[in-house]
Every structure is written in structure tokens, then in C-alpha cells.
Amino acid sequence: MTSGKSLEPLKARVLKDAVTSNLDAIHGRLPEPLRPVRRRLHQWSRPAPRLAFSVAVVIASAGLARWPASARAVPDSAVAAVPGNAQAALNAAPDPFLSQQVHPNVLALSVRRVIVDAGHGGDNLGTSSADGVNEKDVTLDIAERVRQLIVQRGFEAVMTRTEDETRSLQQRAATANRRHGDIFVSIHLNSLRPSSARGIETYYLGPSDGPEFDAIAAAENRHSGYSLGDIRSLLEKIYTDARRDESRRLAESVQRALVLNLRKTAPAIRDRGVKMAPFMVLVATEMPAIVAEVSCLSNEDEARHLNTAEYRQTIAEALVSGIQTFAYGSRVSATERRGTNGS
Amino acid sequence: MAAEKQSGGAAEKQPGNEVLTVGIDLGTSRSAISSSNGKQFVVDSFVGWPADLVARKVLQRDLLIGREALDNRTMLDLHRPLERGVLKEGSEKDVEAARELLRHLLSLVNPKNSKTQPVRAVVGVPAAAMRTNKQDLRNALKGMVDSLMIVSEPFAVAYGLNALLHTMIIDIGAGTTDFCVMKGRYPTDDDQRSLTAGGDSIDTQLMRLIQTRYPTASFTVFMVREWKERYSFVGDAPEPVIVTVPVNGVPTRIDVTDEMRTACESIVAPIVETMLDLLLHVEPEFQEHVRKGVILAGGGGQIRNLGPTLERALERVGGGKVKVIEGPVFVGSDGGLALAKDAQDSDWDRLSN
Numbered sequence: 117m118t119s120g121k122s123l124e125p126l127k128a129r130v131l132k133d134a135v136t137s138n139l140d141a142i143h144g145r146l147p148e149p150l151r152p153v154r155r156r157l158h159q160w161s162r163p164a165p166r167l168a169f170s171v172a173v174v175i176a177s178a179g180l181a182r183w184p185a186s187a188r189a190v191p192d193s194a195v196a197a198v199p200g201n202a203q204a205a206l207n208a209a210p211d212p213f214l215s216q217q218v219h220p221n222v223l224a225l226s227v228r229r230v231i232v233d234a235g236h237g238g239d240n241l242g243t244s245s246a247d248g249v250n251e252k253d254v255t256l257d258i259a260e261r262v263r264q265l266i267v268q269r270g271f272e273a274v275m276t277r278t279e280d281e282t283r284s285l286q287q288r289a290a291t292a293n294r295r296h297g298d299i300f301v302s303i304h305l306n307s308l309r310p311s312s313a314r315g316i317e318t319y320y321l322g323p324s325d326g327p328e329f330d331a332i333a334a335a336e337n338r339h340s341g342y343s344l345g346d347i348r349s350l351l352e353k354i355y356t357d358a359r360r361d362e363s364r365r366l367a368e369s370v371q372r373a374l375v376l377n378l379r380k381t382a383p384a385i386r387d388r389g390v391k392m393a394p395f396m397v398l399v400a401t402e403m404p405a406i407v408a409e410v411s412c413l414s415n416e417d418e419a420r421h422l423n424t425a426e427y428r429q430t431i432a433e434a435l436v437s438g439i440q441t442f443a444y445g446s447r448v449s450a451t452e453r454r455g456t457n458g459s
Numbered sequence: 460m461a462a463e464k465q466s467g468g469a470a471e472k473q474p475g476n477e478v479l480t481v482g483i484d485l486g487t488s489r490s491a492i493s494s495s496n497g498k499q500f501v502v503d504s505f506v507g508w509p510a511d512l513v514a515r516k517v518l519q520r521d522l523l524i525g526r527e528a529l530d531n532r533t534m535l536d537l538h539r540p541l542e543r544g545v546l547k548e549g550s551e552k553d554v555e556a557a558r559e560l561l562r563h564l565l566s567l568v569n570p571k572n573s574k575t576q577p578v579r580a581v582v583g584v585p586a587a588a589m590r591t592n593k594q595d596l597r598n599a600l601k602g603m604v605d606s607l608m609i610v611s612e613p614f615a616v617a618y619g620l621n622a623l624l625h626t627m628i629i630d631i632g633a634g635t636t637d638f639c640v641m642k643g644r645y646p647t648d649d650d651q652r653s654l655t656a657g658g659d660s661i662d663t664q665l666m667r668l669i670q671t672r673y674p675t676a677s678f679t680v681f682m683v684r685e686w687k688e689r690y691s692f693v694g695d696a697p698e699p700v701i702v703t704v705p706v707n708g709v710p711t712r713i714d715v716t717d718e719m720r721t722a723c724e725s726i727v728a729p730i731v732e733t734m735l736d737l738l739l740h741v742e743p744e745f746q747e748h749v750r751k752g753v754i755l756a757g758g759g760g761q762i763r764n765l766g767p768t769l770e771r772a773l774e775r776v777g778g779g780k781v782k783v784i785e786g787p788v789f790v791g792s793d794g795g796l797a798l799a800k801d802a803q804d805s806d807w808d809r810l811s812n
Contacts, residue, residue: 131802
């Protein structure tokens, strides 16, 4: 490979770097982020990628500023800074292996077993509507409907609770992990201020997009059974996990299905989008996982809809349809695969 | 496969204070150690504790490691410490398993003076483990050796092969496939990628495919793994793959050629995509060098016809060369040993545990 005189100084240099990197770890220092100074940026002939790179770095550093130093990792957004022409090259000449069709069943990522988590339960009522309907009862009803639909469509379903019982988030995650679920779908209802606020939103794990989502996460995490220290260390370990990318895809597909289907019944419903937040139950599960806030109990109109079995069935069908889209879309395209590279 | 290989060159010069220097490849499936006293060993990365009192009575042991653990798995609480390339979160047993594995490897090369002789170790771990929990790994291995350096496995491979400049190491392991572009410096996160496709994902798919075609045949993932290690290929089949399995209790020969191909080829697309993507991130004037310096390491690198298949994929970006490492078992640990020997005493002092 490398030979001659140039090898020894090269070896000395990488060895020195390796030692430094280890010393950084010992002393809890961050490795120099990307070591951009040493990159030969000036030699990048095309301006576009350079711009994209810097923008990505800026976005990334802004987004991560809230995070403890040790939790920082190279964000996906840095990876996304692929030169446009390079992307075109990838798409232009399809490799025979990239285009071959594989049945979802043989894909490692395919979905067979869905863990259905009915939010709250038992002593943990969740949120309540003005006329006293509790979140825990509605989520259980929807979860049971989801379970039936999932089984009908050839998947397996595992419920984290089947009756009105108190289960910690830790127990729920343990069930999901023990039963080796392929995906985890947690069903919740939102409570928003003011009461005129409404809409559907779906979360996957990540640093929260804003303080208002922190509040929602804090409410859902209240009965987690984990300490703050646990949360911190779990997050640090999970943050760069490839799961996050799959979770985001699942969240997007479920959110889309929910909005499309529920608008038929409740046209005024608001699409609050796919969001990231540090929900405990998402941290502790070992599979792609989402929290779907399928409706808003604090809103009078939505609460009224939720009182009808028909609407709850529509929600269940939308959830399952989103899950299915995700399951059959598991063949990862070139663009999406890049995200799962985990760097 | 608790294989052992005593290499000939035992006449390594030992430092005056008789420090034992070792390179260790802590892998998801197998772990290897190369020692400055010339010894080399490889063990399956399985650690098992007797599941209950009965198992302990039967096994007469408190701990089983490697092949032995695998063979007695029904009686064990079995752990693979670096499954999927990382130390699993919050699992003390996995941390303990990693420690036991390391302890076992060290005892193999240094059975007599393991208590007294100072040990300096370079441990290569999957790139994913480096990124997510370097600190945990260090803590987990604390106190096992006198001085410890942890590096990413593909880097150790590159160092051992003197392939430090304009090369790309593709290390196809069991839990992960690690990519690393060597640019004449210690690889940053930017130079590396890790896929969760690897030997294990091939096993899973092979298992499902055979189950689908022969629903009555009974076999385990461990049998499937052995078939894969013997017969894996992509592209044209070098020979029909015929294996013997019990069908309704009767040993029966079944043809799994197509299943073998499909399962092995399942990792090709992600590997090609990642390889091309990493290439795009190489400075333009060096891309050709890197394309011609692709090195296929790890057990998965032994899949027949995989090298030429990757070369075909490189053709559309200007062509390249893929070198398959023969006998890849000790490449990583030898690389670690080379690093360990080259490191200065002052470095080791600072890296003491």
C-alpha cells in the first residue's frame, strides 16, 4: 500500500492522533468536531457543496447548542450535505443491485410485529376533556382497534396493556424489547392551551424542537420510572442510532395517514407535523418508535368526535395505514440509506 | 470456533521490563488477540452464565466463553457483548460480558503471569461503538490491563496493512459493516460509516428464505451461519449449495443455492451505496487513488465474488480495484498489535488505566 520513506512519518502522525483521541475520551473532552480546519476546503472546486456544508454545520451547531457537550454527535444534517451533482450521479445510473425488487418479508428491516402502546392507564389518567373523558380510556379503545386491524392485515400485534392498569414507561419499553417488536407505536392524546388549539402531531426521539414540546415530553415522561440521570445517559447512547432515521420515517408516514383520514371527518383538524422530543418511552425501546398524539382532548370539537366509536375507528385505521406504508416502504432508497449510515 | 494459531515468529523482542503488548479485535461475532509473545487466538464473542442452579450443576462452571458457550446455550444466559456493534444500553450483563471476553483473551496469550506481567493493549472495536459510547467502553474495560488504547477496528486494519493513505477499508463483520477512508490521519467521524448490514443480517434473511421454501425443515440460526461461512457467494453460483437438515425428523438434503445468493446479495446494495457515497466525500483529486485502494476485510469479505461485484459498481464512477484480504481473522488484531508496539512508552504512561 503506502510504501517507502513516506510511511514512517504517516504512521507516527496517525498514532499520535489515535493517542490524542483516547486521551480526549479519558478526560471527557469532545473530539475536535469534524476537524474542519484540516479539511482542505480551499481545494473543493465546486462552491455549491462548500456552501451546503457550511450551512449544515451552522444549522447543526445551532440545533445542538442546548445539548450537553458529551451528547453531541455528528448530526444527520451534516451528512445530508451531499453535493447535488453527486446525488444526481447516484440516481442517474442505477446499479442492478439497487433496483432489484425484494419482497418486504426478506428484508431485515421489514415489519412483522408491531408493539401497540395505549398511553397512560390505571392511576395515570393522562389528560382529560372538559366533560371528564380520560385519555387513558380513549387510548386503550383505539389501541384495541389498532390491534385488530393489524392482525387482519397479516402483521402481529403486541399490546403493552390490554386493560385499565398502571404501567410505567419502563415496563412498556421492557415489554416491547422482550417481545422483539419491529416497531413501537404509542398512542396518546394531546392537551393544548388555549382550548381552541387542536391538531395531530407525531413524535420521534430527538432533541426537542422547542420548549413547548419539552413541556409535552415532561408530561408524558412523568411516570417513566427513570431518573434524570438515566434519561441523560440513555439519550447519549441512543442519539446517533440508526433507529432515529427509521423512527422519523415511521412518524412521517403515520402523521400523513392520520391527517389525510381524519380530515374527512373533521375538516378543521390541524396538521401539527412530525416533531422530535425526548420522550422516555422512545428512548428505552430498541426498535423504531413513535408517539402519535392522534387527537386533542382539550379541544371541544375533537373531544366530541372522540366520543364516537366511528371516529376512534377512523383513527385506528389511519394509524394502521401509516404503519403499512412504512412497512412496505422499508426498502431504503439511496437517499434515505445515507441517513442510516449513522454518521 | 475456539481456533488457535501459534504463529512462527515468536522471537519478538520484548521490552526489558517484560511488558506484554497485545492487539485485540473485539468483534460482534468473533474476537481475536495477537500478542507480542507471538501467540494468536480467536474466540467466538459469546459469554454465557449458567441460567440456573441446575445448569450450574450440569456445567460445573460459573462462566462459559466462546464456542463452549454457544454449544451449551440452552443452559446459559448468553450474551454477545457488542451485538449490533455497540455495548447495549443499560445492560450491566453486557458490560460484564465484554470484560469477561477480554479477560479470557488475555489469559489465552498469557496464561502464567496474567497477574503480574504488565499489559498494554490496543483494542479495536466496531466504528459504531466508537462513535456512540467510547467512554463507556473505556470504563467497561477499566482495570483489565495496565494501559489501554481503543481504536476503531477499520483503522487498526488499515494500520496493520500500512494502508494509511488514499485507501478505503470495508470491514464486513457480523453485526456491522464498517467503512473507513484513510486520508493519512486518524479517521474522524466524517471519514467513517457504519451499516447494520453484515453477517447477522445475512443469517436472518437466509433463515427466513429457507423457512419459506422448506417449511417442514428444521434448523437453527447457528446451522445457517455455518452454511453461510462455507458456501456464501454473490452472482453466479460456484457450485450448488446442498445442505442436510432434518425434515420431519429425517435427515434430508436440500438445495439452498438461490436462497444463499439472495441473502448474500442483500448486503451488496447498501455496501455499494455507502462506498460510493464515501467516495464522493473524498477530495476530487484523490478519488481515483481511493477507488483503486479499496480493501475488503472481515468475515463478510470472504463472500465469493463480492470483490469483483464491488469493482463492477466502481466502474460507473471511473473504475477501481478491490483487494480482498485473505485469512482476515487476525488482520485487525495484528493491526492493533502493530499500533501497540509503535506507541511510545510516554504514550502508554498517559493511557494507563
